[in-house]
């Protein structure tokens with residue numbers, strides 16, 4: 181073991197010969213130390229790191245995973261998995277996010293940089309022991325120190341590099357569904373949004389747009405004259421976002437396939453021949469995204485769609501998902517043939533059935549193919565968690581060459597820590613279940629801690645039929661997540677806002693409009709979090725240190741000023757809420773008619789009607805609001821509303837930029853500094869404008885602790 185000091189907060193313990201995942205750039209300076217803080221190490225089989233937890237310790241993190249914000253009580257396995265049944269007993273989902281924080285009297289963070297299987301047993305086997313088991317002997321383990329949850333997270337985010345900024349329009353509402361089968365149907369969706377006057381920025385193209393599920397192709401029968409079509413939809417104010425899958429169809433004369441073969445871009449089997457697996461298009465090869473040459477080749481292919489006028493993509497099936505391999509299928513078929521004349525009983529019947537079911541995403545198949553890393557063959561399962569990460573990296577690196585200064589929308593299903601630099605993620609195939617709304621709420625905290633700020637779930641649920649109530653409650657939550665997309669599976673109940681009854685449509689319209697009205701705040705908070713290496717969504721524990729606040733699992737902080745308490749139970753007419761300090765409640769319904777109530781610190785039961793969204797403004801904080809528009813680009817921000825809850829003094833920095841380029845990286849953004857101070861019985865407002873040429877005035881509604889409202893308008897120069 182070698183020890184390195186990365187900086188004054190972070191130590192790296194390097195075991196064996198770790199694979200270059202390229203997640204951490206600054207590897208630190210070697211120092212002479214042979215023991216590791218916080219953990220006991222057992223090297224018998226693989227490596228086991230054990231830490232004794234205090235009964236009150238909370239364990240945060242692990243990104244995309246099941247269970248609570250507090251991960252205690254479960255086992256979690258980092259091994260990117262395409263499993264569409266996100267039931268509470270599942271140990272792996274699509275991401276591998278090996279960062280956690282033990283938070284108690286003693287606090288520290290751990291990041292395991294290892295691209296294959298890592299098991300986190302967090303008090304499951306022994307209730308007071310955290311065990312991290314690494315199935316390998318070459319990895320880096322980082323220990324991150326700091327005085328608070330917030331500081332440790334900040335140090336970690338700082339170490340893994342600046343996150344991805346989507347274009348500003350990607351903060352609008354997005355409509356998706358698997359089965360929009362042709363151009364006409366897409367246009368009908370677009371026209372419905374316009375007809376019903378519901379803001380929306382994008383419509384998605386799922387696999388239905390491709391010619392027989394082949395990447396970078398278009399089905400010309402269903403989508404004739406694609407360029408003109410993209411333009412027409414764009415003129416109506418919408419962008420089309422196509423899906424790209426990981427597997428490349430094996431088909432003679434399909435140019436991507438031919439080029440891949442000619443230039444050795446595909447993963448290979450033991451004999452060095454391209455590995456064959458089956459996914460959507462039937463048999464495919466997998467591009468070897470771990471090779472820079474292959475990333476470059478594949479990444480530049482996106483230009484084909486960019487030439488049609490496309491500005492955003494989602495990368496799917498990149499765990500990679502495998503329906504079956506030739507070997508697996510052959511075995512299963514042989515088994516079926518052999519049992520043709522058998523009297524299948526309960527055991528043999530289920531065994532036969534499971535042979536077929538088990539063809540999906542088999543670990544054995546991962547051991548049958550290889551990547552070529554610097555001329556050497558490396559078995560896929562040993563690098564598995566880097567596949568989706570590198571597919572998304574390929575796309576991002578491609579965009580960088582195609583249009584270096586343009587921000588594209590990009591997000592992925594599979595991911596690894598570090599992937600947040602290239603794109604966002606969505607949380608895959610959830611269900612239209614209330615439990616998955618709650619899971620979504622909890623997961624946003626750990627995703628943010630791992631850097632995935634641009635993330636969100638399929639709003640309304642992917643599988644299964646959603647009812648109006650769940651759709652409303654889910655929308656009321658997702659309006660706070662940066663990626664705000666309604667997506668559903670083929671064959672399920674339609675879940676566009678206008679697929680419901682009139683009353684529901686009315687509520688959904690108002691809900692989406694609230695999102696658009698909040699864009700000045702949401703975008704500002706997102707970009708500040710990105711630039712300053714903070715989270716955008718956090719648990720209350722990030723700001724409040726009392727026991728009650730530290731254990732609240734169903735309320736969230738959104739940016740610096742807001743706390744939300746979503747409704748996530750069927751037929752609920754209200755809920756219990758913990759107020760960690762005095763707060764101002766805005767029960768949002770139609771954002772243009774606002775009323776407020778002040779609540780004292782403590783527990784409350786709040787009645788919440790179906791059309792209401794409880795939004796709390798924290799003490800001495802300010803939130804900015806504009807008006808809605810049909811799309812983000814149609815928002816007008818020359819006049820803003822400020823809701824402030826001020827005891828003595830409040831301050832806010834309103835960030836904005838061009839929303840389309842990467843110039844913000846060179847400090848080309850504008851900031852408006854707002855300060856409110858209570859002076860005797862009045863409030864003094866100071867505004868300093870650094871470069872915002874749009875904003876002309878702000879209308880303030882300032883509430884004090886007693887609930888007195890003070891209205892003022894201030895010109896901005």
Ligand code: MIG
Nearest residue numbers: 358386387423496593608609
């Ligand atoms: O096996 O492209 O998670 O969002 O709609 C299903 C079809 C493949 C899985 C994605 C989902 C997408 C679906 N895909």
